[in-house]
Amino acid sequence: MIDPQISEWISQLLRWVHVITAIAWIGSSFYFIHLDLSLKKREGLPPGVGGEAWQVHGGGFYNMRKYLVAPPEMPKELTWFKWESYSTWITGFFLIVWVYYLNAGLYTIDPAVRTLAPWQVPVIGLGGLALSWLVYEGLCRSPLGRNDVALGCVLFVYILAAAYAFTNVFSGRAAFLHTGAMIATWMSASVFFVIIPNQKKVVAELLAGRAPDPALGKQAKQRSTHNNYLTLPVLFLMLSNHYPLAWSSRYAVGIIGLVLIAGAIVRHFFNSRHADKGSPWWTWGVAAACIALAIWLSIIGKPGNANMADVQTGVTPATLTASFDEAVLTIQSRCSMCHAAEPVWDGIPVAPKGVRLDTPEEIARHAELVRVQAVLTHAMPPNNITEMTPDERKAVATWLAQKDAVLR
Secondary structure (H helix, E strand, O other), rough: OHHHOOOOOOOHHHHHHHHHHHHHHHHHHHHHHHHHHHOOOOOOOOOOOEEEEEEEEOEEEEEEEEOOHHHHHHHOOOOOOOHHHHHHHHHHHHHHHHHHHEEEHHHOOOOOOOOOOOHHHHHHHHHHHHHHHHHHHHHOOOEEEEEEEHHHHHHHHHHHHHHHHHHHOHHHHHHHHHHHHHHHHHHHHHHHHHHHHHHHHHHHHHHHOOOHHHHHHHHHHHEEEEEEEEHHHHHHHHHHHOOOHHHHHOOOOHHHHHHHHHHHHHHHHHHHHHHOOOOOOHHHHHHHHHHHHHHHHHOOOOOOOOOOOOOOOOOHHHHHHHHHHHHHHHHHHHHHOOOOOOOOOOOOOOHHHOOOOHHHHHHHHHHHHHHHHHHHHOOOOHHHHHOOOOOHHHHHHHHHHHHHHHHH
C-alpha cells in the first residue's frame, strides 16, 4: 500500500502536469482559431494561399500564411501540434484513475445514488468514455455531419443524455467530472484519429506528387471547430469538483446544459470578432443570463436548506450555546476523522484543504465552509461515507441559523 503522503504528492504532481499541458493545448487551439479567422486575402499572394496575417509578439514581426489545401512542395521542417492534446488527455486519464477509481469509495460511489462495487466504477467510467467517442465519431461521419448546425444540436442533446446517465450511477462530483472527461476525450481523439491522420495523408499526397483531397482539410477543420466551442464548458466541468453547489443540485443536468450554451456563445463572440464580422455584444448578455439561471437552479435544487431550523428572533445566548454544542458533537463525530490535526481516515495524510474541525474553535472558524459543504449541499462527508443523518444536518443548520440571527 502506498504511503498516504506519497499518494498525496502523486495526486498533486499529476494535477500540476495536467494543468500545464492543458494550458499549452488550449493556448495553441485558441491561437490557431484566431489566426485562421483573421487571415486576409491580399494581392500578390502565391497560388493556393487563402490569406495572410501580420503579427507582432515579443519584439518580433511574423508573417503568417495559410494554404487552402497544401503548399506546392513540402518544406524541410514542419512543426506538428499534437502532443499538447495527447499529453493533456494522458495526464487527465491517470488523474481520474488515481483520484476517482483508486479512491472510488470516497469520491465516486454514492450509495444514495447507486451501490457499486469498486471494480465496477472504472468499467462504467472508461466504458462510457469509449462508447461516447464511437457515438460522436459515427454522428460526425454520418450524413448529419454535413450540416454543422444540426450536428451541433444533436451533440448538445447527447451530452445532456450522457450527463443524466452519469448522475444516475456516480456521485454528483464524479458525474460532472466524467461528463467533462467525455467531451475532452472527443476533443483529443479527434486530434489523434482525424486531424493529424488527415494532415499526414495530405503530406503523403504531396510527396507523391499528387494533389491532396480538400475534403481531408474540411473534415479536420470541423473537428477543430468543435474543440474550439467545447473548450470553455470542459474547463468548467473539470473545475466543478471544488464547488458543490453546481453538481449537488437536483438540476445538475440543466446546469451543464446552460454552461454549454454560455461557453459556446462566448467563443462565438471571439470568433466573430477575430474574423472581422463584427462584435456581437448580445452574446455576453445571453451568456450572463445562462450563468444566472444556472446559479438559480443550483440554489433551488440544493439538497440542503439553510433555513431547516425554525429560528425565532429571540435567540438567547443559552439557546445559541446549546445549538453550538450539538453541532460540535455532530461535526466531530462525522467530519473530524479527516479534518483533524492527525486524520485517522485511511489514505488521508493531512486535513483536506487544511480545514480542521476537531475543536470547537476550529468549527466556529470554518462555519461558512461547513454551511456550504454540509448544509446548503451534502458534499460533505463525501458521498455521506460517515452516514451523517438528516437530523444531524438539521442540528448544524440550527446552530448556523441561530448564529446568523444573533449577528443580525
